[in-house]
Amino acid sequence: MNHQNTPDTEYEFKAVQGLIRLKRFEQPEEDFTENFLREFHQRQRAEMLKQSAFSLLAERVGTWWNNLLVPKWGLAAATAAVCVMGAWMASQNHEATVVTSVPAIPVIEEKPFIPKMDLSDLPMANITDRGNSKLEESLLRKHLEMRPAIESTVSPLPASGTWQVPSQQNAVPATHNGVDGGLGR
Amino acid sequence: MEESSLSAKAAPVAPLNVPAPGSSAAEDRILVERAQAGDTKAFDDLVRKYTPKLYGLVYNMTSNREDTADVLQDVFAKAYRSIKRFMGKSSFYTWIYSISVNMTLNFLKKRGRHHKVSLDDVDTGIHNDPEFIRVTTANSGVSREVNIHELQKRLNAAMMKLSEDHRTVVTLYDVQGLQHAEISKILGVSEGTVRSRLFYAHRLLQSYLEDFVK
Numbered sequence: 001m002n003h004q005n006t007p008d009t010e011y012e013f014k015a016v017q018g019l020i021r022l023k024r025f026e027q028p029e030e031d032f033t034e035n036f037l038r039e040f041h042q043r044q045r046a047e048m049l050k051q052s053a054f055s056l057l058a059e060r061v062g063t064w065w066n067n068l069l070v071p072k073w074g075l076a077a078a079t080a081a082v083c084v085m086g087a088w089m090a091s092q093n094h095e096a097t098v099v100t101s102v103p104a105i106p107v108i109e110e111k112p113f114i115p116k117m118d119l120s121d122l123p124m125a126n127i128t129d130r131g132n133s134k135l136e137e138s139l140l141r142k143h144l145e146m147r148p149a150i151e152s153t154v155s156p157l158p159a160s161g162t163w164q165v166p167s168q169q170n171a172v173p174a175t176h177n178g179v180d181g182g183l184g185r
Numbered sequence: 186m187e188e189s190s191l192s193a194k195a196a197p198v199a200p201l202n203v204p205a206p207g208s209s210a211a212e213d214r215i216l217v218e219r220a221q222a223g224d225t226k227a228f229d230d231l232v233r234k235y236t237p238k239l240y241g242l243v244y245n246m247t248s249n250r251e252d253t254a255d256v257l258q259d260v261f262a263k264a265y266r267s268i269k270r271f272m273g274k275s276s277f278y279t280w281i282y283s284i285s286v287n288m289t290l291n292f293l294k295k296r297g298r299h300h301k302v303s304l305d306d307v308d309t310g311i312h313n314d315p316e317f318i319r320v321t322t323a324n325s326g327v328s329r330e331v332n333i334h335e336l337q338k339r340l341n342a343a344m345m346k347l348s349e350d351h352r353t354v355v356t357l358y359d360v361q362g363l364q365h366a367e368i369s370k371i372l373g374v375s376e377g378t379v380r381s382r383l384f385y386a387h388r389l390l391q392s393y394l395e396d397f398v399k
Binding site (some may be wrong): 012013015016019020021022023024026027028033036040042043076125172 | 195229232233237240245251254257261340360363387390391394396
Protein backbone atom coordinates (compact mmCIF):
# COMPACT_ATOMS: atom_id res chain seq x y z
CA MET A 1 0.00 0.00 0.00
CA ASN A 2 1.40 3.32 -1.02
CA HIS A 3 0.87 6.04 1.54
CA GLN A 4 3.19 8.46 -0.22
CA ASN A 5 1.40 11.69 -0.96
CA THR A 6 2.10 14.43 -3.44
CA PRO A 7 2.65 17.88 -1.92
CA ASP A 8 -0.89 18.89 -2.90
CA THR A 9 -2.41 15.80 -1.37
CA GLU A 10 -0.38 16.24 1.77
CA TYR A 11 -1.50 19.83 2.00
CA GLU A 12 -5.13 18.78 1.63
CA PHE A 13 -4.64 16.05 4.22
CA LYS A 14 -3.33 18.62 6.67
CA ALA A 15 -6.26 20.86 5.86
CA VAL A 16 -8.66 18.01 6.56
CA GLN A 17 -6.87 17.26 9.81
CA GLY A 18 -7.11 20.93 10.73
CA LEU A 19 -10.84 20.85 10.16
CA ILE A 20 -11.35 17.64 12.08
CA ARG A 21 -9.30 18.97 14.98
CA LEU A 22 -11.81 21.75 15.33
CA LYS A 23 -14.10 19.12 16.78
CA ARG A 24 -12.09 19.06 19.96
CA PHE A 25 -13.79 22.30 20.84
CA GLU A 26 -16.98 20.36 21.21
CA GLN A 27 -16.67 19.93 24.94
CA PRO A 28 -19.44 19.42 27.49
CA GLU A 29 -20.81 22.35 29.46
CA GLU A 30 -18.98 23.40 32.60
CA ASP A 31 -21.37 21.79 35.07
CA PHE A 32 -21.67 18.64 32.99
CA THR A 33 -19.04 16.71 34.94
CA GLU A 34 -20.54 17.39 38.38
CA ASN A 35 -24.04 16.59 37.16
CA PHE A 36 -22.70 13.48 35.51
CA LEU A 37 -21.03 12.39 38.77
CA ARG A 38 -24.24 12.98 40.72
CA GLU A 39 -26.17 10.84 38.26
CA PHE A 40 -23.47 8.20 38.47
CA HIS A 41 -23.89 7.99 42.26
CA GLN A 42 -27.66 7.74 41.89
CA ARG A 43 -27.33 4.91 39.38
CA GLN A 44 -24.92 3.07 41.67
CA ARG A 45 -27.37 3.28 44.58
CA ALA A 46 -30.23 2.13 42.36
CA GLU A 47 -28.13 -0.77 41.14
CA MET A 48 -27.33 -1.81 44.70
CA LEU A 49 -31.02 -1.81 45.59
CA LYS A 50 -31.79 -3.90 42.55
CA GLN A 51 -29.25 -6.53 43.52
CA SER A 52 -30.81 -9.94 43.75
CA ALA A 53 -31.06 -11.89 46.99
CA PHE A 54 -28.60 -14.41 45.59
CA SER A 55 -25.93 -11.79 44.92
CA LEU A 56 -26.40 -10.40 48.43
CA LEU A 57 -26.04 -13.88 49.84
CA ALA A 58 -22.94 -14.44 47.72
CA GLU A 59 -21.49 -11.16 48.96
CA ARG A 60 -22.14 -12.11 52.60
CA VAL A 61 -20.64 -15.54 52.11
CA GLY A 62 -17.61 -13.89 50.54
CA THR A 63 -17.22 -11.55 53.50
CA TRP A 64 -17.61 -14.41 55.99
CA TRP A 65 -15.05 -16.42 54.06
CA ASN A 66 -12.57 -13.59 54.12
CA ASN A 67 -12.94 -13.25 57.89
CA LEU A 68 -12.59 -16.95 58.52
CA LEU A 69 -9.55 -17.83 60.64
CA VAL A 70 -9.03 -21.42 59.55
CA PRO A 71 -6.45 -22.10 56.84
CA LYS A 72 -8.46 -21.08 53.84
CA TRP A 73 -6.53 -22.94 51.19
CA GLY A 74 -6.66 -26.20 53.10
CA LEU A 75 -10.40 -25.88 53.55
CA ALA A 76 -10.81 -24.90 49.92
CA ALA A 77 -8.79 -27.93 48.83
CA ALA A 78 -10.86 -30.22 51.06
CA THR A 79 -14.09 -28.76 49.69
CA ALA A 80 -12.82 -29.18 46.16
CA ALA A 81 -11.82 -32.79 46.86
CA VAL A 82 -15.28 -33.56 48.28
CA CYS A 83 -16.90 -31.93 45.28
CA VAL A 84 -14.72 -33.90 42.86
CA MET A 85 -15.46 -37.16 44.69
CA GLY A 86 -19.17 -36.40 44.73
CA ALA A 87 -19.12 -35.58 41.04
CA TRP A 88 -17.21 -38.78 40.29
CA MET A 89 -19.63 -40.90 42.30
CA ALA A 90 -22.57 -39.19 40.70
CA SER A 91 -21.13 -39.85 37.28
CA GLN A 92 -20.62 -43.53 38.16
CA ASN A 93 -24.23 -43.84 39.30
CA HIS A 94 -25.33 -42.01 36.23
CA GLU A 95 -23.41 -44.38 33.98
CA ALA A 96 -24.95 -47.38 35.74
CA THR A 97 -28.39 -45.87 35.34
CA VAL A 98 -27.72 -45.24 31.70
CA VAL A 99 -26.65 -48.84 31.16
CA THR A 100 -29.73 -50.30 32.88
CA SER A 101 -32.09 -47.91 31.27
CA VAL A 102 -31.17 -49.01 27.77
CA PRO A 103 -33.98 -51.27 26.47
CA ALA A 104 -32.83 -54.86 26.22
CA ILE A 105 -32.27 -56.00 22.70
CA PRO A 106 -33.89 -59.46 22.20
CA VAL A 107 -31.24 -62.05 21.46
CA ILE A 108 -32.43 -64.41 18.80
CA GLU A 109 -30.82 -67.79 19.21
CA GLU A 110 -31.03 -69.60 15.97
CA LYS A 111 -31.25 -73.34 16.50
CA PRO A 112 -30.67 -75.73 13.63
CA PHE A 113 -33.88 -77.27 12.39
CA ILE A 114 -34.04 -80.84 13.50
CA PRO A 115 -37.20 -82.64 12.49
CA LYS A 116 -38.65 -84.69 15.27
CA MET A 117 -38.56 -88.33 14.25
CA ASP A 118 -38.86 -91.42 16.23
CA LEU A 119 -35.85 -93.24 14.86
CA SER A 120 -36.67 -96.25 16.91
CA ASP A 121 -39.39 -97.02 14.36
CA LEU A 122 -36.83 -97.66 11.68
CA PRO A 123 -36.19 -101.38 11.23
CA MET A 124 -32.45 -100.95 11.02
CA ALA A 125 -32.20 -98.48 13.84
CA ASN A 126 -30.70 -100.87 16.26
CA ILE A 127 -28.79 -102.89 13.76
CA THR A 128 -25.57 -102.30 15.56
CA ASP A 129 -27.02 -103.86 18.64
CA ARG A 130 -25.79 -107.29 17.84
CA GLY A 131 -26.83 -109.02 20.98
CA ASN A 132 -30.48 -108.11 20.52
CA SER A 133 -32.30 -111.40 19.99
CA LYS A 134 -35.67 -109.71 19.50
CA LEU A 135 -34.28 -107.84 16.53
CA GLU A 136 -32.98 -110.98 15.00
CA GLU A 137 -36.33 -112.62 15.40
CA SER A 138 -38.26 -109.73 13.91
CA LEU A 139 -35.94 -109.55 10.94
CA LEU A 140 -36.28 -113.25 10.37
CA ARG A 141 -40.07 -113.04 10.60
CA LYS A 142 -40.22 -110.28 8.09
CA HIS A 143 -37.96 -112.16 5.81
CA LEU A 144 -40.08 -115.21 5.99
CA GLU A 145 -43.24 -113.25 5.35
CA MET A 146 -41.83 -111.66 2.27
CA ARG A 147 -40.03 -114.66 0.87
CA PRO A 148 -42.96 -116.23 -1.03
CA ALA A 149 -43.65 -113.03 -2.84
CA ILE A 150 -40.05 -112.70 -3.77
CA GLU A 151 -39.68 -116.31 -4.84
CA SER A 152 -42.84 -116.17 -7.01
CA THR A 153 -41.19 -113.62 -9.15
CA VAL A 154 -37.93 -115.47 -9.26
CA SER A 155 -38.65 -119.22 -9.35
CA PRO A 156 -41.58 -121.58 -10.13
CA LEU A 157 -43.58 -123.46 -7.55
CA PRO A 158 -41.76 -126.22 -5.75
CA ALA A 159 -42.05 -129.80 -6.93
CA SER A 160 -44.66 -130.65 -4.37
CA GLY A 161 -46.93 -128.10 -5.93
CA THR A 162 -47.91 -126.63 -2.69
CA TRP A 163 -46.50 -124.07 -0.49
CA GLN A 164 -45.47 -125.08 2.90
CA VAL A 165 -46.39 -122.83 5.69
CA PRO A 166 -43.19 -121.20 6.59
CA SER A 167 -41.78 -122.21 9.89
CA GLN A 168 -38.55 -122.14 11.58
CA GLN A 169 -37.88 -125.75 10.61
CA ASN A 170 -38.22 -125.37 6.90
CA ALA A 171 -36.99 -121.87 6.68
CA VAL A 172 -33.96 -121.41 4.51
CA PRO A 173 -32.21 -118.19 4.91
CA ALA A 174 -32.13 -116.06 1.79
CA THR A 175 -28.56 -115.45 2.42
CA HIS A 176 -26.81 -118.25 4.06
CA ASN A 177 -24.39 -116.07 5.73
CA GLY A 178 -27.01 -113.40 6.58
CA VAL A 179 -26.16 -109.87 7.39
CA ASP A 180 -23.24 -110.83 9.41
CA GLY A 181 -23.09 -114.43 8.41
CA GLY A 182 -25.07 -115.53 11.43
CA LEU A 183 -28.61 -115.59 10.04
CA GLY A 184 -30.38 -118.88 10.02
CA ARG A 185 -28.05 -120.40 12.51
CA MET B 186 -19.15 30.86 -1.55
CA GLU B 187 -19.35 31.57 2.15
CA GLU B 188 -18.05 28.18 3.13
CA SER B 189 -14.70 28.91 1.59
CA SER B 190 -14.07 31.36 4.39
CA LEU B 191 -13.94 28.37 6.72
CA SER B 192 -11.13 26.78 4.79
CA ALA B 193 -8.45 25.28 6.95
CA LYS B 194 -5.80 26.98 4.82
CA ALA B 195 -5.74 29.98 7.10
CA ALA B 196 -6.75 28.25 10.27
CA PRO B 197 -3.87 27.58 12.62
CA VAL B 198 -4.29 24.21 14.27
CA ALA B 199 -4.36 24.62 18.00
CA PRO B 200 -2.06 22.34 20.03
CA LEU B 201 -3.59 19.02 20.88
CA ASN B 202 -4.36 18.11 24.45
CA VAL B 203 -2.06 15.10 24.51
CA PRO B 204 -2.15 13.52 27.95
CA ALA B 205 1.02 13.99 29.92
CA PRO B 206 2.32 10.48 30.46
CA GLY B 207 4.57 11.02 33.48
CA SER B 208 2.95 12.69 36.44
CA SER B 209 -0.55 11.97 35.16
CA ALA B 210 0.10 8.22 35.07
CA ALA B 211 1.62 8.30 38.57
CA GLU B 212 -1.33 10.28 39.85
CA ASP B 213 -3.69 7.79 38.24
CA ARG B 214 -1.87 4.87 39.84
CA ILE B 215 -2.34 6.36 43.29
CA LEU B 216 -6.01 7.04 42.67
CA VAL B 217 -6.53 3.53 41.30
CA GLU B 218 -4.85 1.94 44.34
CA ARG B 219 -7.04 3.96 46.66
CA ALA B 220 -10.14 3.06 44.65
CA GLN B 221 -9.17 -0.61 44.76
CA ALA B 222 -8.90 -0.32 48.54
CA GLY B 223 -12.50 0.92 48.64
CA ASP B 224 -12.00 4.69 48.58
CA THR B 225 -14.98 5.90 46.55
CA LYS B 226 -13.70 9.49 46.61
CA ALA B 227 -10.64 8.38 44.68
CA PHE B 228 -12.84 6.83 42.02
CA ASP B 229 -14.86 10.06 41.88
CA ASP B 230 -11.62 11.90 41.16
CA LEU B 231 -10.91 9.53 38.29
CA VAL B 232 -14.41 10.17 36.94
CA ARG B 233 -13.89 13.93 37.18
CA LYS B 234 -10.55 13.70 35.44
CA TYR B 235 -11.60 11.46 32.55
CA THR B 236 -15.16 12.56 31.87
CA PRO B 237 -14.24 15.54 29.64
CA LYS B 238 -11.69 13.47 27.67
CA LEU B 239 -13.99 10.52 27.18
CA TYR B 240 -16.88 12.83 26.36
CA GLY B 241 -14.93 14.04 23.31
CA LEU B 242 -14.22 10.46 22.25
CA VAL B 243 -17.78 9.16 22.64
CA TYR B 244 -19.50 12.28 21.33
CA ASN B 245 -17.45 12.29 18.14
CA MET B 246 -18.29 8.65 17.56
CA THR B 247 -22.01 8.91 18.31
CA SER B 248 -22.75 12.56 17.34
CA ASN B 249 -25.44 12.66 20.00
CA ARG B 250 -25.13 14.24 23.43
CA GLU B 251 -27.72 12.11 25.22
CA ASP B 252 -26.25 8.92 23.86
CA THR B 253 -22.82 10.15 24.91
CA ALA B 254 -23.95 10.68 28.51
CA ASP B 255 -25.62 7.24 28.62
CA VAL B 256 -22.58 5.45 27.20
CA LEU B 257 -20.28 7.26 29.62
CA GLN B 258 -22.44 6.22 32.58
CA ASP B 259 -22.13 2.61 31.46
CA VAL B 260 -18.39 3.00 30.92
CA PHE B 261 -17.74 4.28 34.45
CA ALA B 262 -20.12 1.75 35.97
CA LYS B 263 -18.18 -1.03 34.28
CA ALA B 264 -14.86 0.51 35.33
CA TYR B 265 -16.10 0.72 38.94
CA ARG B 266 -17.13 -2.95 38.93
CA SER B 267 -13.83 -4.03 37.36
CA ILE B 268 -11.41 -1.72 39.15
CA LYS B 269 -10.30 -4.47 41.56
CA ARG B 270 -9.36 -6.67 38.64
CA PHE B 271 -7.26 -3.92 37.05
CA MET B 272 -3.73 -5.24 37.44
CA GLY B 273 -1.89 -2.15 36.20
CA LYS B 274 -0.26 -3.94 33.24
CA SER B 275 -1.31 -1.00 31.09
CA SER B 276 -1.97 2.54 32.25
CA PHE B 277 -5.39 3.41 33.62
CA TYR B 278 -5.65 5.83 30.73
CA THR B 279 -5.30 3.05 28.12
CA TRP B 280 -7.62 0.79 30.11
CA ILE B 281 -10.47 3.29 30.43
CA TYR B 282 -10.10 4.30 26.78
CA SER B 283 -10.31 0.65 25.69
CA ILE B 284 -13.50 0.19 27.71
CA SER B 285 -14.95 3.37 26.21
CA VAL B 286 -14.13 2.45 22.62
CA ASN B 287 -15.49 -1.09 22.97
CA MET B 288 -18.69 0.03 24.69
CA THR B 289 -19.25 2.81 22.16
CA LEU B 290 -18.76 0.43 19.24
CA ASN B 291 -21.22 -2.01 20.84
CA PHE B 292 -23.67 0.83 21.36
CA LEU B 293 -23.35 1.91 17.72
CA LYS B 294 -23.99 -1.65 16.54
CA LYS B 295 -27.16 -1.78 18.65
CA ARG B 296 -28.29 1.62 17.47
CA GLY B 297 -27.83 0.58 13.86
CA ARG B 298 -26.88 2.49 10.81
CA HIS B 299 -30.29 4.08 10.30
CA HIS B 300 -29.60 6.77 12.84
CA LYS B 301 -29.62 10.19 11.19
CA VAL B 302 -27.71 13.16 12.57
CA SER B 303 -30.18 15.92 13.25
CA LEU B 304 -29.41 19.58 13.51
CA ASP B 305 -30.17 19.39 17.21
CA ASP B 306 -27.20 17.10 17.65
CA VAL B 307 -24.83 19.90 16.72
CA ASP B 308 -23.09 21.27 19.78
CA THR B 309 -24.21 24.87 19.93
CA GLY B 310 -22.12 25.54 23.01
CA ILE B 311 -18.96 26.03 21.03
CA HIS B 312 -20.45 28.95 19.09
CA ASN B 313 -19.39 31.13 21.98
CA ASP B 314 -15.97 29.54 22.40
CA PRO B 315 -13.57 32.40 21.62
CA GLU B 316 -10.79 30.10 20.45
CA PHE B 317 -13.12 28.22 18.11
CA ILE B 318 -14.46 31.47 16.72
CA ARG B 319 -10.97 32.80 16.19
CA VAL B 320 -9.88 29.69 14.31
CA THR B 321 -12.95 29.33 12.15
CA THR B 322 -13.47 32.96 11.25
CA ALA B 323 -9.89 33.85 10.54
CA ASN B 324 -9.73 35.89 7.35
CA SER B 325 -13.49 35.80 7.16
CA GLY B 326 -15.72 38.69 6.33
CA VAL B 327 -18.96 36.76 6.20
CA SER B 328 -21.72 35.88 8.62
CA ARG B 329 -19.96 34.05 11.42
CA GLU B 330 -23.01 32.27 12.85
CA VAL B 331 -24.02 30.69 9.54
CA ASN B 332 -20.52 29.52 8.74
CA ILE B 333 -19.80 27.96 12.11
CA HIS B 334 -23.11 26.19 12.16
CA GLU B 335 -22.65 24.96 8.62
CA LEU B 336 -19.10 23.81 9.31
CA GLN B 337 -20.19 21.84 12.36
CA LYS B 338 -22.96 20.16 10.42
CA ARG B 339 -20.65 19.24 7.58
CA LEU B 340 -17.95 17.93 9.92
CA ASN B 341 -20.44 15.79 11.82
CA ALA B 342 -21.98 14.52 8.60
CA ALA B 343 -18.56 13.68 7.17
CA MET B 344 -17.56 11.84 10.34
CA MET B 345 -20.78 9.85 10.39
CA LYS B 346 -20.20 8.78 6.78
CA LEU B 347 -17.03 6.99 7.87
CA SER B 348 -17.15 3.40 9.00
CA GLU B 349 -16.99 2.89 12.76
CA ASP B 350 -13.38 1.67 12.61
CA HIS B 351 -12.27 4.66 10.55
CA ARG B 352 -14.23 7.08 12.72
CA THR B 353 -12.59 5.65 15.82
CA VAL B 354 -9.03 6.16 14.61
CA VAL B 355 -9.81 9.66 13.32
CA THR B 356 -11.35 10.58 16.67
CA LEU B 357 -8.47 9.16 18.66
CA TYR B 358 -5.75 10.63 16.44
CA ASP B 359 -7.08 13.93 15.13
CA VAL B 360 -9.56 14.91 17.83
CA GLN B 361 -8.06 13.33 20.93
CA GLY B 362 -4.47 13.76 19.80
CA LEU B 363 -3.22 10.28 20.69
CA GLN B 364 -0.15 8.74 19.08
CA HIS B 365 -0.27 5.73 16.76
CA ALA B 366 1.27 3.46 19.43
CA GLU B 367 -1.32 4.46 22.02
CA ILE B 368 -4.16 3.94 19.56
CA SER B 369 -2.86 0.50 18.63
CA LYS B 370 -2.82 -0.47 22.33
CA ILE B 371 -6.33 0.83 22.90
CA LEU B 372 -7.79 -0.87 19.83
CA GLY B 373 -5.67 -4.00 20.08
CA VAL B 374 -4.44 -3.73 16.48
CA SER B 375 -1.02 -3.11 14.99
CA GLU B 376 0.35 0.35 14.37
CA GLY B 377 0.35 -0.43 10.65
CA THR B 378 -3.38 -1.04 10.80
CA VAL B 379 -3.87 2.26 12.61
CA ARG B 380 -1.86 4.13 9.97
CA SER B 381 -3.68 2.40 7.14
CA ARG B 382 -7.10 3.19 8.60
CA LEU B 383 -6.08 6.80 9.14
CA PHE B 384 -4.88 7.14 5.58
CA TYR B 385 -8.13 5.89 4.07
CA ALA B 386 -10.24 7.86 6.55
CA HIS B 387 -8.43 11.08 5.64
CA ARG B 388 -8.90 10.38 1.95
CA LEU B 389 -12.62 9.87 2.48
CA LEU B 390 -12.91 13.00 4.62
CA GLN B 391 -11.04 14.93 1.96
CA SER B 392 -13.68 14.00 -0.60
CA TYR B 393 -16.55 14.74 1.80
CA LEU B 394 -15.13 18.13 2.79
CA GLU B 395 -13.61 19.21 -0.49
CA ASP B 396 -15.59 22.47 -0.43
CA PHE B 397 -13.65 23.46 2.67
CA VAL B 398 -10.18 22.26 1.78
CA LYS B 399 -9.83 23.28 -1.89
